[in-house]
Amino acid sequence: MPTPDQAPAQARVDQAIDWLVRLRFGSPGPDAQAQFQQWLSLHPHNGLAWQRVSNLGDELAGLPKDLSRRTLQGSERQGISRRDQLKLGALLVVGSGLGWMAREPLGLPELLADSATATGERRQLQGSDGSRIQLNTASAIDLRFTASQRRLALLRGEVSLDSNSDDKRPFFIDTRVATLRTLDGQLLVRQSDHGLLVAVRRGEVTVMTGATPVRVHSGETLRVQANGSHQAVTPPSDPWGWTQGVLSVRQMPLADFVAELNRYRPGLLRCAPAVAKLMVSGTYQLADTNQILQLLARSLPVRIAYHTRYWVNIDAA
Incomplete structure (x- = not known):
C-alpha cells in the first residue's frame, strides 16, 4: 500500500x-x-x-x-x-x-507507475505469469512478482484481473482500503475516495480489511467503505461493461450516469438538479462520449450546453 x-x-x-x-x-x-x-x-x-x-x-x-x-x-x-x-x-x-x-x-x-492510462483510455496487459490484466480509464498499477507470490498495487482507478490458474503462487492486490488475495480468480477492483468495489466472475477472492477476512465468490460483488466496513451489493450498472468498451446501465438516475460518464472524458460534465432524477437505461459505446450525450438529448427532456469542449452542462430542455 x-x-x-x-x-x-x-x-x-x-x-x-x-x-x-x-x-x-x-x-x-x-x-x-x-x-x-x-x-x-x-x-x-x-x-x-x-x-x-x-x-x-x-x-x-x-x-x-x-x-x-x-x-x-x-x-x-x-x-x-x-x-x-x-x-x-x-x-x-x-x-x-x-x-x-x-x-x-x-x-x-502514479506518474512513476509501471503502467497507467489516460482519461478515456483502456489498456490490456499480460503479466509475466500469463495472467491477463486490463486497466480502465485514468488508472495506474505497479506489478511485483517474486518466487513466492504475485503482487499488483492499484494506485488509482480500476483494474480487471484474469489470473493464470496454472501458476500456483498466490496473487495479491494492494489498495488503500484492503488487500485482496486469490489463486485463480477472475475479478475486477475499482478504487475511489469512497472505498472499493470488488466483483468476482470466477474463483474465490479473499478481501482483508481487518481481523476477519471476507470471502467473495463467483457472481458476487462487494462494496468496501473507506473505513473498512463492507456489504454485498447489486450495482445499477454492469461493472464488467467497460472491459468490452461499453457503459451498460438499468434505471440509473441521470446524475449518477453523468458522474460515471465523466470518468471517461476530460473536463467537467455537470448535471442540473432539475434533471438529476431522470432515469437512464441502455448500453452505450465508450469510444465516443459526445455521441452518448447526443443520445441522452434524444431520449430524455434535456439539452446539452457546451461552454467549451471540456466544460459541458446537461440542463432541462
Missing part, C-alpha cells in the same frame, strides 16, 4: 498546476512570487511536482490569455468549486495539444 508520505502527492500536483495557471494567466506581484518560492521550499515533493508541471511552460506561451480568463471567470459565475476551477485551468493546457496533460493530474506515485 502507499506509504503515508505518498498520500499528499495528489494535492501537491494539484497545487503545482494551480501555481502554473496563476503564474501564466494572472498578474503575479512580488508577494505572489514570494509565496510561490515558499511553497517550493516546504517539501521536496513540491519541487518535483513543479518540475513535472512546469515542463508545459513553453506550450502555455501560445495559449490565449483571454480564453483562460473567460473560462475561469465563467466558472466563478456558475458557482463551480475551487478544485473544479483548477481542473478547468489545467484543461486549458490540454487544449494546446499537450500529451502529458491529456489525463487528469496524477499524484507522483
